[in-house]
Amino acid sequence: MPAVSKGDGMRGLAVFISDIRNCKSKEAEIKRINKELANIRSKFKGDKALDGYSKKKYVCKLLFIFLLGHDIDFGHMEAVNLLSSNKYTEKQIGYLFISVLVNSNSELIRLINNAIKNDLSSRNPTFMCLALHCIANVGSREMAEAFAGEIPRILVAGDTMDSVKQSAALCLLRLYKTSPDLVLMGEWTSRVVHLLNDQHMGVVTAAISLITCLSQKNPDEFKTCVSLAVSRLSRIVSSASTDLQDYTYYFVPAPWLSCKLLRLLQCYPPPEDGAVKGRLVECLETILNKAQEPPKSKKVQHSNAKNAILFEAISLIIHYDSEPNLLVRACNQLGQFLQHRETNLRYLALESMCTLASSEFSHEAVKTHIETVINALKTERDVSVRQRAADLLYAMCDRSNAKQIVAEMLSYLETADYSIREEMVLKVAILAEKYAVDYSWYVDTILNLIRIAGDYVSEEVWYRVIQIVINRDDVQGYAAKTVFEALQAPACHENMVKVGGYILGEFGNLIAGDPRSSPLVQFNLLHSKFHLCSVPTRALLLSAYIKFINLFPETKSTIQEVLRSDSQIRNSDVELQQRAVEYLKLSSIASTDVLATVLEEMPPFPERESSILAKLKKKKGPGAVSVNELEEGKREGGELNGGGERGGDSSAIASTPSPSADLLGLRAGPPVTAAAPSAGSLLVDVFSEAGVNDDGFLRFVCKNNGVLFENQLLQIGIKSEYRQNLGRMYLFYGNKTSVQFVTFTTTVTCPGELQSHILHIHTWNSLEPLIEGGAQVQQVINIECLTDFSDAPLLNIKFRYGGALQNLTLKLPVTINKFFQPTEMASHDFFQRWKQLSLPQQEAQKIFKANHAMDTEVLKAKLLGLGMALLENVDPNPENFVCAGVIQTKAQQVGSLLRLEPNAQAQMYRLTVRSSKDTVSKRLCELLAEQF
């Protein structure tokens, strides 16, 4: 490029600029500029011709004024005139003015394009370069339209100078980026690809940027570049540092070109051709080897260039993810960098390792560095590096080291920077959940998390704990105990109070046996935190209180007192006030059975994506590793989430309690469900065994509505009503999948003698053989009781789901007690009847251990659900319950009397049933013994 000679320096321009610089105030500057503009206007007036020099000078001044932020609305014509000058400096200023100032819709664009065309077709390489630069700088659509056809020709023409080729390649890249539809490579493709073989390294470097961009859009057309790139790379890598002369940078041969080549290769899968692949692997190995060599120079530029290539090579290795040997080597190399003096290197090493950790080949190798990474987390001075270390720990975590990593992260959390705390909290929560083998460990971890960094624990985290505790019976007791202990700290975080309130409200009964955590103590503990909490937490606590009333009737008066106090019932917050008023009324008006049903234990939460995982994804932190990897982990964690798949607990179809909804489900519309905890975890694949499932059956002795059966595919709900000896049962079949069930048939059978004369069953409406995904169908069954019975009818369901035949048999919950008519009677009447039924076969008695807490209200509710009348003030011992009722069958009426004597100390019950028919007594006794 011709240098600007001394005589060419524009004195007028220099004076003007120094005048502007010396201006004391904005106003003075504006005055000076106005004066200069008027001067230029008078010069450009057109009566006298200006020479090239002055034109250039004034255009320069205009450009300077424009760059100072003033509008320029003239002088464009003069600039365009400069383009046709033969002097380099004048042409250069003209192009400069145009690339800065001319907007694409200017009317001058035709003139400009013309000038550019002339320059492009000239044989002068400097002029061609100037024109190409201008096209690239303007880069508008009009430019692309005018020159997109011309530039590829210049690029591949044999007689084009190397420097022009370079400019042409970059110019084309720019046009392609702004308007890809106009740049059609078509016939040029192969010739462009062959630029990779060009002698001139500069051309190759420019061309490779273009090729990388083009091949990202249409990889197939540029496939051939892979082998060329590999051979080019191997030539560079294997060359001695002196071979490439101009392109050797601090003893590293062509570092930029190498990086670009490696990046281009990352656009393609590993080459299929064995020879090419072998060569590439050889190259990568050489690069890894070179990293081990002692540095040829102490200069930082040398190591920077070397490491740039190395990191790009490692990304390529990670991208291929198929060479275990290379992956492990890369990992080891990065391991060395982990302790490097350079902070930047440590950062890059941690970042690359994060991606390495997700590869199956190198995961183990990455894990060997755990100590170093933990150390980095603790001692690193740069927060961004610490963040990467935390990300890497998260990425390398698996079942084997989860406990250690979570513990380290927790301990780091206490001192962590505020900016990354929230993300750390999420990560700890996810890891704890994902790799939890032992749920008490999980609960401990999360509670610790809340204790250490309560402020950063988002809603999702504590929602998740509650979901898991609700869904897993085995941790409920432990959770209640731990939470209770955690709450005893003098200052606990509000999130802890929330979790505590919820869990104690649900499962406080599990630890109520211990006098140190008796109901009243629990309540007082929770209430001591009440006044320090925000409104939503208080609302939650109020719900917990009403749950307490249900769980522990002895706390009722205390809690009612609290609810009645002015600070609650006249609270200025409408939500709190409403809760206080409603709960107070509920606790005083509702009968015990209503209370018990309303304040039932929460049904298990339906299975869904972990909310915290979703939140982390949303945050899209750089440490979010890859989403795939997380999801893999999620599948692994299925064991944990499997809690929701058990069919034992029932859950209403429509009630998918969202965590933010009313936590105690008081407003949930769907049928209230019982929550008798199932004895054991039911096998998920119920269908494989065709056996009769009577688990749900027993739960329906004392109630008429609920979910009879549920698994991943199907949910069966029941609603039933009985009058005298007649009954009607509605069965709801819900398809939980998104696929339709075909040939869906149900049959109700009465085994043995039941069929013939005891029970008469009539299916009212037949079902459609199809159930669409997510749909629900209804079936009605009419039942008539002829005489008393002890067996139950069977419901058989057959359907095809995804081709496989599913077969399921369930006991229909039709029991003799459904046909009870309650009978009210006074004390002496009762004992008179009792004595009348004194024949030994008329009485059935059973002594059994309590399965559930001996709560009077719950017991009352259950006895009422049985269908008999609960007689108050009959038994001399107020602890005991007595009931009376008549079973209505078509053939006869069977009077029955019942007496239940709980023994709180021994946790035992004695149940006595007397009825006029011996079979009835026996059957009732059997049924009821399972209920308490």
Next chain:
Amino acid sequence: MIGGLFIYNHKGEVLISRVYRDDIGRNAVDAFRVNVIHARQQVRSPVTNIARTSFFHIKRSNIWLAAVTKQNVNAAMVFEFLYKMCDVMTAYFGKISEENIKNNFVLIYELLDEILDFGYPQNSETGALKTFITQQGIKGQPQTKEEQSQITSQVTGQIGWRREGIKYRRNELFLDVLESVNLLMSPQGQVLSAHVSGRVVMKSYLSGMPECKFGMNDKIVIDKQGKGGTTDDPGKSGKQSIAIDDCTFHQCVRLSKFDSERSISFIPPDGEYELMRYRTTKDIILPFRVIPLVREVGRTKLEVKVVIKSNFKPSLLAQKIEVRIPTPLNTSGVQVICMKGKAKYKASENAIVWKIKRMAGMKESQISAEIELLPTNDKKKWARPPISMNFEVPFAPSGLKVRYLKVFESKLNYSDHDVIKWVRYIGRSGIYETRC
């Protein structure tokens, strides 16, 4: 209350920094510089809130004065104080410039200590201040011990603006009525808006503690007197009295008396002070009329003709007349012909400036200019800013007349007739514009 006060030069360097309260830190100084002085936007709000700190600023030529507070103060009070502070500084060392502030920084700190106490404004009456804040360069009679001992009681007393025992051989009194007239007129000569804001400035050199009474042709007073029985003919000259829209007084004026009798009576401070300020909007005498004529000849030429007519008594002479005719932004050359005065195209201001030294009443003068334009790419039309004018006339455009100024001094032996009184009227242009 004011937490601190800073003075900056045009570059944003701090010249004076005085902090009165602990809630204002040193970083407030930088915050103002960064956010206001170095702000990119051209127009700056006089009140800026940065990080819960309020900055009130005014600008005098290239000097920025900023008052800072963290509290919710009365903004009008703060600005009144800032203006007062400017007056005080001007009274002490003349023009407010970077040079003067640097030269007098000790004095300024001393003044700041006096006129602001813990952020509360104190006595800022220049006359009173000058009795006890004396620097070299401030001319003042050397004070006796006796006089010095009186300063405290005088400054804190009922009449804080005047000390006792002043004696002059000649009792003299100067009274200036200074008005600025503002106008916006349509090209057709219709008055779109006009008002006069005026000040009555006095210089008094009177002995003792004189009681003064000032009278002017206030419409309310005249009408009252008219009803009172004195048969003054109101329609004699057509403009006997003026309607004052609003007015403010110096603290020495007894407001209670003004409220009840609408008479202005006061004990004047010694030296120069502003007795009152007022504003009128009715029956304004417009001293000049501007008649513009602009013709566009093609795309590259513009012909402008402007006629000015003076509209007052032929015996009076207007001075320092300047007419400013804006030119389009693409002007490439200007030819001007004028009959009177000098006219020049000032490229740096994008205007033709026509100056006339003096002009008698009921005269008329004309300028014509040919403006050559450079064709531009933009189709933007020229906005045609209004033609503005500056002048000075020896009468009050509002029509205000001083009817009397009586001086009573009971203790010393001089009467109203012994006082030499000088009255002067000066009318200046404010924003005096005519659209074209």
